[in-house]
Amino acid sequence: KPSHVVLSPNLTTCHPSYTEQHKHVKCCPPKRLSEEPIIDFQFPDPSAQPIRVRRPAHVMSQDIDFVAKYNKAIAIMKSLPYDDPRNFMRQANIHCTFCTGAYNQQHFNTLMSVHMSWIFFPWHRMMIYFHERILGDLIGDDTFALPFWNWDSPVGMHVPDMFLNGSLSDKQRDGSHLPPQVVDSNYQGKERGLASKEQKAYNVGLMYTQMISAAKKPELFMGCPFKAGKDGYCKSPGTLENAPHNTLHYWMGSSLRHEREDMGSLYSAARDPIFYSHHSNIDRLWEVWRKLLNSKNIDPEDPDWLDTEFFFHNEKSQLVRVKIRDALDITKLRYTFEEVVNPWSHINA
Ligand code: C2O
Numbered sequence: 001k002p003s004h005v006v007l008s009p010n011l012t013t014c015h016p017s018y019t020e021q022h023k024h025v026k027c028c029p030p031k032r033l034s035e036e037p038i039i040d041f042q043f044p045d046p047s048a049q050p051i052r053v054r055r056p057a058h059v060m061s062q063d064i065d066f067v068a069k070y071n072k073a074i075a076i077m078k079s080l081p082y083d084d085p086r087n088f089m090r091q092a093n094i095h096c097t098f099c100t101g102a103y104n105q106q107h108f109n110t111l112m113s114v115h116m117s118w119i120f121f122p123w124h125r126m127m128i129y130f131h132e133r134i135l136g137d138l139i140g141d142d143t144f145a146l147p148f149w150n151w152d153s154p155v156g157m158h159v160p161d162m163f164l165n166g167s168l169s170d171k172q173r174d175g176s177h178l179p180p181q182v183v184d185s186n187y188q189g190k191e192r193g194l195a196s197k198e199q200k201a202y203n204v205g206l207m208y209t210q211m212i213s214a215a216k217k218p219e220l221f222m223g224c225p226f227k228a229g230k231d232g233y234c235k236s237p238g239t240l241e242n243a244p245h246n247t248l249h250y251w252m253g254s255s256l257r258h259e260r261e262d263m264g265s266l267y268s269a270a271r272d273p274i275f276y277s278h279h280s281n282i283d284r285l286w287e288v289w290r291k292l293l294n295s296k297n298i299d300p301e302d303p304d305w306l307d308t309e310f311f312f313h314n315e316k317s318q319l320v321r322v323k324i325r326d327a328l329d330i331t332k333l334r335y336t337f338e339e340v341v342n343p344w345s346h347i348n349a
Helices: 064-079 088-099 120-138 196-213 218-222 239-252 274-295
Strands: 038-040 052-054 309-313 319-323 335-337
Touching: 064 088, 064 120, 088 120, 088 309, 120 274, 120 309, 196 239, 196 274, 218 239, 239 274
Parallel strands: 038 319, 052 335
Antiparallel strands: 309 319
């Protein structure tokens, strides 16, 4: 055992796992990842890689060229063989393996899990980072950027149009929650029955709580400090992960399915293309949170967090080892978010 034990999945251990409702699922890659060579993550070369600008999905839905491009990229991804780690179902199953506990930790028999703790933000950042880079590569466009579902702002509080058709659509959704239905950011399985205007005001108020009034310390916003080994295990989500993140997953999934698949359950959530846009907004809000309170919101400095590592395939199908410390500077990752108004940030305490 190394002296400083990092939280890391043991890639030889992928095994069938269980969903939240105790359903048995098999989402391991066809070939053990431990049989593949591993390279360490490297930042893209800034002279070769332009900055990718992520824009609001409801705005981009009006951009026919963009929608066509995104559809094409997802269609190609879906057509790749399952053996190819860039295949869409393989992408979705990364989420399934890391989120249902299909891997044990390196050096421990404890399961690896990336929800309900401070692993949540960086792990999902890197998952969609590679997804975005693969999509761009498949259509030969290195400016391709994942749109963000701007559900924290009244202008974006519905399913963005682009996700209603073509390869960006998904049948496993709650039919009563499609446009013009306004999202319920605190959905618990029961319709709130508010008029659109009241629901929007409610959502904005919730955002104020989750981003500001209840998130004044990193541990509140980020979630508990999950570390390596049995003693390091913890399960307590940060404010934003809890809601609207979890609640919108649940709101989006199909009411006809036992676990509200696709979006409503961890094993199936990333099978819906809207997942990546949902997480693009989560990723943006992490950036926004850091700039609140005169930028006094800072990320943890604990080396246990910074050295936690994950594995993803890049656009060249190489297996890459990424550490959380690689995930903290989006300029180095060569993307940014278009500035939008965050209406919840103007509410006075
Ligand atoms: Cu891994 Cu939105 O969940």
